[in-house]
Amino acid sequence: MSQNTLFDKVWDLHKVSSLPGGSDQIFIGLHLIHEVTSPQAFGALKDKNLKVKFPERTVATVDHIVPTDNQSRPFKDNLAEQMIETLEKNCLEHKIRFFNIGSGNQGIVHVVAPELGLTQPGMTIACGDSHTSTHGAFGSIAFGIGTSQVRDVLATQTIAMNKLKVRQIWCDNKLSKGVYAKDLVLHIINKLGVKAGAGFAYEFAGPAIDELSMEERMTICNMSIEGGARCGYINPDEKTFSYIKNKLCAPKNKYWDKAITWWDSIKSDENSIYDDVIKLDASKVEPTVTWGITPGQSIGINQKIPLLDDLSPNDQFIAEEAFEYMGFNPGQSIKDTPVDVCFIGSCTNGRISDLRVAAEVLKDKKVYKEVKAFVVPGSEKVAIQAKQEGLDMIFKDSGFQWREPGCSMCLAMNSDKLIGNEISASSSNRNFKGRQGSPNGRTLLMSPAMVAAAAINGKVSDVREFMKK
Amino acid sequence: MKSKFTPPIGKITQINGQCISLIGNDIDTDRIIPARFLKCVNFDLLGESVFEDDRETLKGSHPFDLEENKNATILIVNSNFGCGSSREHAPQALMRWGIKAIIGESFADIFYSNCIAIGIPCFTLSKKSIQEVQNNKDNKFLFLEIDLKNSLAKSKDLTLNLEIKESSRKMFLSGEWDATSTLLENEDFIENKLNCLPYLEFNSPIT
Ligand code: SF4
Numbered sequence: 001m002s003q004n005t006l007f008d009k010v011w012d013l014h015k016v017s018s019l020p021g022g023s024d025q026i027f028i029g030l031h032l033i034h035e036v037t038s039p040q041a042f043g044a045l046k047d048k049n050l051k052v053k054f055p056e057r058t059v060a061t062v063d064h065i066v067p068t069d070n071q072s073r074p075f076k077d078n079l080a081e082q083m084i085e086t087l088e089k090n091c092l093e094h095k096i097r098f099f100n101i102g103s104g105n106q107g108i109v110h111v112v113a114p115e116l117g118l119t120q121p122g123m124t125i126a127c128g129d130s131h132t133s134t135h136g137a138f139g140s141i142a143f144g145i146g147t148s149q150v151r152d153v154l155a156t157q158t159i160a161m162n163k164l165k166v167r168q169i170w171c172d173n174k175l176s177k178g179v180y181a182k183d184l185v186l187h188i189i190n191k192l193g194v195k196a197g198a199g200f201a202y203e204f205a206g207p208a209i210d211e212l213s214m215e216e217r218m219t220i221c222n223m224s225i226e227g228g229a230r231c232g233y234i235n236p237d238e239k240t241f242s243y244i245k246n247k248l249c250a251p252k253n254k255y256w257d258k259a260i261t262w263w264d265s266i267k268s269d270e271n272s273i274y275d276d277v278i279k280l281d282a283s284k285v286e287p288t289v290t291w292g293i294t295p296g297q298s299i300g301i302n303q304k305i306p307l308l309d310d311l312s313p314n315d316q317f318i319a320e321e322a323f324e325y326m327g328f329n330p331g332q333s334i335k336d337t338p339v340d341v342c343f344i345g346s347c348t349n350g351r352i353s354d355l356r357v358a359a360e361v362l363k364d365k366k367v368y369k370e371v372k373a374f375v376v377p378g379s380e381k382v383a384i385q386a387k388q389e390g391l392d393m394i395f396k397d398s399g400f401q402w403r404e405p406g407c408s409m410c411l412a413m414n415s416d417k418l419i420g421n422e423i424s425a426s427s428s429n430r431n432f433k434g435r436q437g438s439p440n441g442r443t444l445l446m447s448p449a450m451v452a453a454a455a456i457n458g459k460v461s462d463v464r465e466f467m468k469k
Numbered sequence: 470m471k472s473k474f475t476p477p478i479g480k481i482t483q484i485n486g487q488c489i490s491l492i493g494n495d496i497d498t499d500r501i502i503p504a505r506f507l508k509c510v511n512f513d514l515l516g517e518s519v520f521e522d523d524r525e526t527l528k529g530s531h532p533f534d535l536e537e538n539k540n541a542t543i544l545i546v547n548s549n550f551g552c553g554s555s556r557e558h559a560p561q562a563l564m565r566w567g568i569k570a571i572i573g574e575s576f577a578d579i580f581y582s583n584c585i586a587i588g589i590p591c592f593t594l595s596k597k598s599i600q601e602v603q604n605n606k607d608n609k610f611l612f613l614e615i616d617l618k619n620s621l622a623k624s625k626d627l628t629l630n631l632e633i634k635e636s637s638r639k640m641f642l643s644g645e646w647d648a649t650s651t652l653l654e655n656e657d658f659i660e661n662k663l664n665c666l667p668y669l670e671f672n673s674p675i676t
Binding site: 019020021036037039048050053054064077079083086120123128129143146147148151152155160162195198228249251255258259317321411412430432433434435437439440 | 575649651655672
């Protein structure tokens, strides 16, 4: 059993009671909600005649269903309009702070909370969304919950949960040029498998992780869930503190030093005990692309799609399903695969640094004529910042469409969808069957820089070739 | 036409029913219920759309479309079932279609807790036993009697030792799987916790 890790310390601090049966009742320091997974929870509160216990510990925004072309109200899609209205009504009724469209702080919930300084080390954070693991980048214990648990958090500010085990993933050396956090995390998921994280929290550590910016760390923790880990985290350091400093909800003045002292104290101790430790060499990671229907089915850009015999018996089944769905052959290259759509955005890679990297690749270049490319900033703040830096113009000049913030084609609940069996190069996090809105649409996950490279060439490309020139 | 849906309440000690097999690893919640069906403010209509895209692709031959399965209540799956999105819409859709219990090689964490929270016990079994059940020629008429007290599933000529997390098993047996009321019992402790968390003292209020 793990001891003295950040996870243990934060868990113990937030434990309210041991429940009959062996799970723990855990206090949730910050609860985030959005329009898709909260309405039924508010409905259940009403049915049980319960109130929101600590409305000030819940913050709302709208992201999944918002259109990214025309955001004027009412939305053209009646169902989407009904969902945002329900959230507005619930927040108003229960006095929950809601960052609506046009507030300057709306966006994908996992992009917005860190920007506001809401996400801080040592907290427990829950949201009815599996990518809540993102917030672990700050040294918080953050995990996705279902709607019934959203109801529990609203009603009690606590949930019932079994304590997780802790696996440290130690990343040696550093990433080479043209290789990003996205490549590293895809590589990790490929090595460990998509279900290895079940029952675990992942602690990402080592020189390669220390080197990453906060936004890159968010990309890593974001995808913990794709490796089966409900929560992933990184111990806080100077970078964490300076990211938080001066944000809207950050500790101020005399509280700042107090906060730092406490944040320092909750890091994993030197002599922590882990349930498991895995080491890997980050310098060996190449730009990585998925070829299948799970985020674990990925290869380096210069590798070939595996043969069935190369895979463990457990992985063969889903590989066969993937070959058939994707229309790829075992042993074929992923490089030069033609793409129809290029999408930059999502809570994995829709932050300002992602847009900067992609814009650098796209500068003075044109999107390949048959490719439909669009960029969806992760939040209104990201959009504003990008415009100040002129990134929107670089995207537009290259032929990318510049959109309004939201989840968009990460899960296609708005009108941005693949059509038929189109293939997209996507900076998002899931390549599941049908994920991007068409029941036979196909998704290749990669870093934003790689999406930009694919957009220019009209096919999967090695972004490092753009960097040499 | 299925009979009207009534959600489970209270103690769950016994589940008897016909099995339905769904073969495949890593079946994610986007497949169980595609995102376009999440545009709803309640779960009422989800049962009709469970596995919609997979069913559409298989044009009538998906297990959830076969006439012989229409009264099935126990779903038999392989490994990492329910991975991906946290959407509780996925178990809600299964439940509204008629599923009352799931037996599989393994489940994704969030999916598992969502199932427990709405009263669907999820059991694990070894890969070998699952395959035995799934390959059983008479599978379409395999009826199981699941006994939660002893974690056993029995049919005419089969006895399976099921595994389930002890905490979940106890919750179902005592009827306390609907966590809200149990959590509310500790109101004083919750208040105390709120008052002793360091970051709540030094945080700026959300304005
Ligand atoms: S961007 Fe995608 S993964 Fe992230 S919260 Fe939105 S839909 Fe979920």
